[in-house]
Amino acid sequence: MEQQRVKVGLVGFGTVGTGVAKLLCEHAAAITAKTGVRLELACVVDLDTATPRPVRLPDGVLTDKLERLLGDNSISIAVELVGGTTVAKDIQLKMLAAGKDVVTANKALLAAHGGELFRQARQRDRCIAFEASCAGGIPIVLAIRSGLVANTVTAMYGIVNGTCNYILSNMSAKDEEFEVVLARAQQRGFAEADPTLDISGGDSAHKLAILASIAFGYEISLEDIFVQGIENIAREDIRYGREMGYCLKLLAIAQRNPEGKVSLRVHPSFIAADCSLARVEGSFNAISVFGSAVGETLYYGRGAGMMPTASAVVADIIDVALGNSQRTFQHLQLKPRREVQSLIERMDDSVSRFYIRVMAKDEPGVVARYGKVLGDHQISISGALQHEGRGPDNTVPVVITTHRTQERNMAAALAELAESDVFGGQPVCVRIVDIPEDRDT
Amino acid sequence: MEQQRVKVGLVGFGTVGTGVAKLLCEHAAAITAKTGVRLELACVVDLDTATPRPVRLPDGVLTDKLERLLGDNSISIAVELVGGTTVAKDIQLKMLAAGKDVVTANKALLAAHGGELFRQARQRDRCIAFEASCAGGIPIVLAIRSGLVANTVTAMYGIVNGTCNYILSNMSAKDEEFEVVLARAQQRGFAEADPTLDISGGDSAHKLAILASIAFGYEISLEDIFVQGIENIAREDIRYGREMGYCLKLLAIAQRNPEGKVSLRVHPSFIAADCSLARVEGSFNAISVFGSAVGETLYYGRGAGMMPTASAVVADIIDVALGNSQRTFQHLQLKPRREVQSLIERMDDSVSRFYIRVMAKDEPGVVARYGKVLGDHQISISGALQHEGRGPDNTVPVVITTHRTQERNMAAALAELAESDVFGGQPVCVRIVDIPEDRDT
Secondary structure, three states: OOOEEEEEEEEOOOHHHHHHHHHHHHOHHHHHHHHOEEEEEEEEEOOOOOOOOOOOOOOOOEEOOHHHHHHOOOEEEEEEOOOOOOHHHHHHHHHHHOOOEEEEOOHHHHHHHHHHHHHHHHHOOOOEEOHHHOOOOOOHHHHHHHHOOOOOEEEEEEEOOHHHHHHHHHHHHHOOOHHHHHHHHHHOOOOOOOOHHHHOOHHHHHHHHHHHHHHHOEOOOHHHOEEOOOOOOOHHHHHHHHHOOEEEEEEEEEEEOOOOOEEEEEEEEEEEOOOHHHHOOOOEEEEEEEEOOOEEEEEEEEOOOHHHHHHHHHHHHHHHHOOHHHHHHHOOOOEOHHHHHHHEOOHHHOEEEEEEEEEEEOOOOHHHHHHHHHHHOOOOEEEEEOOOOOOHHHEEEEEEEEOOEEHHHHHHHHHHHHHOOOOOOOOEEEEEOOOOOOOOO | OOOEEEEEEEEOOOHHHHHHHHHHHHOHHHHHHHHOEEEEEEEEEOOOOOOOOOOOOOOOOEEOOHHHHHHOOOEEEEEEOOOOOOHHHHHHHHHHHOOOEEEEOOHHHHHHHHHHHHHHHHHOOOOEEOHHHOOOOOOHHHHHHHHOOOOOEEEEEEEOOHHHHHHHHHHHHHOOOHHHHHHHHHHOOOOOOOOHHHHOOHHHHHHHHHHHHHHHOEOOOHHHOEEOOOOOOOHHHHHHHHHOOEEEEEEEEEEEOOOOOEEEEEEEEEEEOOOHHHHOOOOEEEEEEEEOOOEEEEEEEEOOOHHHHHHHHHHHHHHHHOOHHHHHHHOOOOEOHHHHHHHEOOHHHOEEEEEEEEEEEOOOOHHHHHHHHHHHOOOOEEEEEOOOOOOHHHEEEEEEEEOOEEHHHHHHHHHHHHHOOOOOOOOEEEEEOOOOOOOOO
16 A cells, blocks of 8 residues: 655644644554555744744754744645634635635634635645644544434534533532632643633633534524523522432533524533533533434543544544545535524524522512512423522522523513512523433333 | 536445445545545446335435446446345456446355455456445544554454344343344344344354455454354343443454454443443444554444445445555555464454353252362352242252353353253353453543
8 A cells, every 4th residue: 555645744843733743743653554655744834933842843844934834735635723713714714815824723713714715726736634722532523424324413512612611520529619620720730821712601602603514504603503601600500400310511502493493502501410421520521412213422521631632633633634624614605694593593492491599688578579480481490409408698598400491582581580689689590501311211 | 716526336235335325426525525535326227126225326326236237337346235145246346347346235245255255356456445345434443444453453342233232232221031122123124124133143143254354454354253143142131241341242352362363252241331432322333443552443333224224335336436445455465364364363262251151950969069160170269149039940040250260161060050950940151241441541
């Protein structure tokens, strides 16, 4: 079998870039043996060429000049690992213009400008491969794009942000406050110094935009996705939820509703404590994908980190080197925005169950009033929990869970509860997500 | 984007064949929209052309003449869903000789004659795609072959037989005997009328041979795999194991040992009750794959059934139609048998922990003798369980778990225990498998 030599250029020599360089330099022979492709890391571009990294590059490979990569016509695959949406976009466009296929882990960029970049790539007969942009080392893009290609995806439920899952599972396991766990997560490298993008749900929304695009074949915009973060989660709600049989996760959700519209949302979600996703702990990721033929499939692994993400980047490099990515990319048809907008369910119309906690004054008639407000908005109660004993200001936490109701009904009921003088301000409200059970019958 | 038309022929119109026909006939437009490929089911061959199936084939497609498929040069992809290792082998060879790429779900055939078939295919510049042969609808072949291609696989632990997992999880949940659960499994369609191939571990070994071949790049033979089934599992051992923190699963295991040899085995395995695979219930499958870069990844879903398996078959058909399978197959280099044999760990040398139950006479000195036999064979005790009260013949069950020891030591100790007149015959012995924990540190 003849070997195929492929030269690779890399922009961004940070954590993931270092991991990719390690795999390409130290694992080259094993990759060649498996695939017949000999990958050669010909150029690594970073503004910082001084800081030592834990990998030995061949002499002359490291440079701070992007032009060297762009101008080298022997480099056919260019990897963008700069991150962000401004410089990185410019770099990807230049890579495409220079005739290179692009591999990237940049979810923020694809979520914001994927449609435009994909069009540019296709015009130039190039491809963009992006396995590493979603869920790190888990081959989820491959699974949806190829493994489940014979299915209509009916729903996806993903834990796709390791920082949030680390925080929530630690809050739950140790009954600790958000701030305490966040500080520990930062110390241990599971949260950034500025964790905003993660804890706000923004990063999960980026990944959802990408996964939903390929699952449904829609050009999805971040505006299509309802996003709520975990910043305001209180440990007592995790505790009360657990008492009622639920586990709290930040889920990225894509669901086809019965009318065929797609609901896209990222929010803290109570899920049944005995379901598969409830058991995903720490910084791990998992995505449950429901297909029309296959039923439920679930994919689990490390969603971030140097080597897991590098594993996905290098898998893409090989797929491009073999010519497979190009074909799949060529046929990746996304319904354009103007058609898609009417196919996305408005959040107001979305139907859920809910967990609600109010701090009620401990006086006669309060629970009846609580029930009346909900009933007035056509919201039916499914469960309730009230422990004896007092909270601050002579109030007691009263938790109820509801049957399915529209977001608009719940919003109206919450506004009314918040206005009342007996319910201690804004109620806590967390959506309950009933992940379908695909079990033996 | 121009459409590519591809004609498909199918041999074997049973359960999975019907599912494949359904997807190709009823889902064709959706597949074309996603992939740009228009698949046309041009010929379905089965000896039984009379029995109605729940799919409407186009007129003239169904035939009992294999020659019609083989002789139609417009059919480029041939799907073999006959099963078995004799007729099916002949059919696949004829398909290849007729210039067709082959898609199959036939694990028994690939495990027995994969090397030969692959060589034939390569000589004729054709490919064989076999996603559906392992774990039904879970895209595990794709994940190992492409998603994790940048990794050295260090270990795999798979629940790959739904019948066995259905039986073991039901025995465990309901504390029922093997025969009772097997009968129910047969009634409900989770076990064949003749369940031998499943419960003996043979079917799991077929799948392990295929998965290990692509994970390690070895031409693996069934002789390389140690196989033990679940026929002799008693419900009390499941119960005692659970008391000690374990869950019983039939695992297909491939592990690289520290010397670089690969251990391949299928046997009932006690695994930690809180690990991911322990939570796989009923007829579901899951495979945990450890990669050198990615750490643990896990894949879960339905391992059998009409539509899940059809989902995998059609994914392969599309992959072949796009030309991707051919490239990957071309480069699938398997180290030949004569080199592989020295790389497989002998079962005698294999190291495990063990669960052992003897029925000991309830008399002084018995436990000391038990301990002495094990100690004499360098086997160290890790845990013990003896409930008060008597069993039959004035004996009591005494359960111990051991630290790691070689199979040869355990075999010798078991032989000695079996010979003794105080331990009530052959001891029960189940391997304990400590799946590595890939957790946050």
